[in-house]
Amino acid sequence: MAFGPFFLLALMEGLVTAAVLALAASGLSLVFGVMRVVNVAHGAFFMLGAVLAWAVASAMPGQPAIAFLGALVIAPLLVAALAALADGLILKRLNYDPEATIVATIGLLYMIQQAVLALYGPNANPVTAPFELRLQLPWFGYSGYKLFVIVAAALVLLALWVFMTRTKVGLIMRATQVDRTTARSFGINVDRVYMGTFALGAALAALAGVLIVPIQQAHYLMGGDPLLLSFIVVIIGGLGSLRGTVVAALIIGLSDGVISMFFSPTLAKIIATLLVALVLVFRPQGLFGAKA
């Protein structure tokens, strides 16, 4: 293949990565923005979404399209319920102390991972894509499902943006983000906002997991890379800024696609992690953050 089409393929692969990453990272960013909680278990929610999608799909054999639609609804809801439970039982009792919640969510990560290993097993299992469509470009064929992932992620992010900026609930969430104490004195039930935010963040991760699972198999350790990349995206985009998160996801996803195609993926990851650490040290507000 000539360089041009090869580069195009790399860009398209990168765009798929970016779409899924933007979904997962926006959940992490939302939770950090509103609650000031760094959720280390976010990758585990992503993995749970993928594994639950497999569970739904294997419960309905022979109807990949219906099963997939079911998974798209059921998996995020279940994961959101679990997250709400974790919030009420653990995070709330810690008073959302930033350092204690990190330790607690590390614990949560281990528990979820191990529970999935016990119930689901160590194997990676595929889920059939809801439709088989191959777009024939002049140079190569491309999976139509991957394009669907990009469109679906964009729609969800758009809906999230409308929700945050145009609805009353979104307004309440943003008010809590700016000042929790004042919000409380205006009669906002901050505890409920936090629980809802944590559930919504987890649901976004789970949704990303469902979308990726026809491309990448469901495995109990699959949450590690998305977690790391989401961290990177959220930090580069400016902690808690949704727009910055999406822009950063595009940059990271596309450059990951391109760099991995030409260089060793491990080297690309080393450079990315070091860069992120340095961004946090020298520009803590993120590359796109407004001010310190």
Place this chain on the structure above:
Amino acid sequence: MKVWALHLALIIALAVALAVLPPYPATTLARILVLAVFAMGYNLAFGYTGLLSLGHALFLAAGVFAAGLSAQFWGLSAGPALLLGVAAGGLVAAAVGLLALRTAGVSFMIVTLMFAQAGYLTVLYFGTITGGDEGFNLPAASRTVFGFDLSTDTPRFVAALVLFAVGLLASLALVRSSFGRSMVAMRENEERSRMLGINPFAVKLAALVLSGLYAGAAGAAYALLFGYAGANFATIQYSILPMLYVLLGGAGTTIGPFLGALLMFGLIEVTSRMARLWPVLEGMDYFLIGAALVVLVLFAPRGILGTLRERGLKWLP
């Protein structure tokens, strides 16, 4: 007096335990002692100075590979290899600290996590030298010190105990010194200590480097005593374990890290025995580690010895 007597009594009790226990539990105890040294180092940074790092695996791995690689490629014997490991741990901690200590709190946790992750990936990237995921076994010739073979039981136990005793007594002396009190001042109120003329950055950097020296020593000792070096020492898991031990035993107590390591090993041992009866429990150690973290941070953030100290044993260091 009471304090020094307590620590010496612990060391003597451990020596007796190593002497009378059958080989398998004694080897486990030696492992616990080496990991306790790692946790003691973590405790200096986290428990006393208030630096919650998620990147200590990097310092441990620096020790493991400095000792392991120098033994593998230069044929160094255990003594110099251990010193090299200690130095590597301290150097890496200094480099990380110079950058990461410009941040605090949550940012510090993430920056240290990122550095450790980059370190882990680097170990994998140079897999032809480091052995990558599979690691490598240290050459038997390098595992000797003063003519004793560290791969045999008695010298191994003695070496682990000596390392532990030196680490424990040094940390006791350190936290009772004026520098130790400056470290605690950083944890309690950084602004006030700055006003009193203490340079917070210098104190925190020194504490982190000391912590790195401990981690390097533990890593090198682990590689030399048990004969194996591998990328798994650089994984995030080895950053979490010392935190768990310290939280369980009691952050900011000298014996807490050892107690935490001992109890956590015991807990995992008990579950793996029960797993033989009920296979459902197979491999539940990580679940336990996770549950222990959550329970500790919820119900006993001060750990066992920290709670004891609050309930009357005020003299506990």
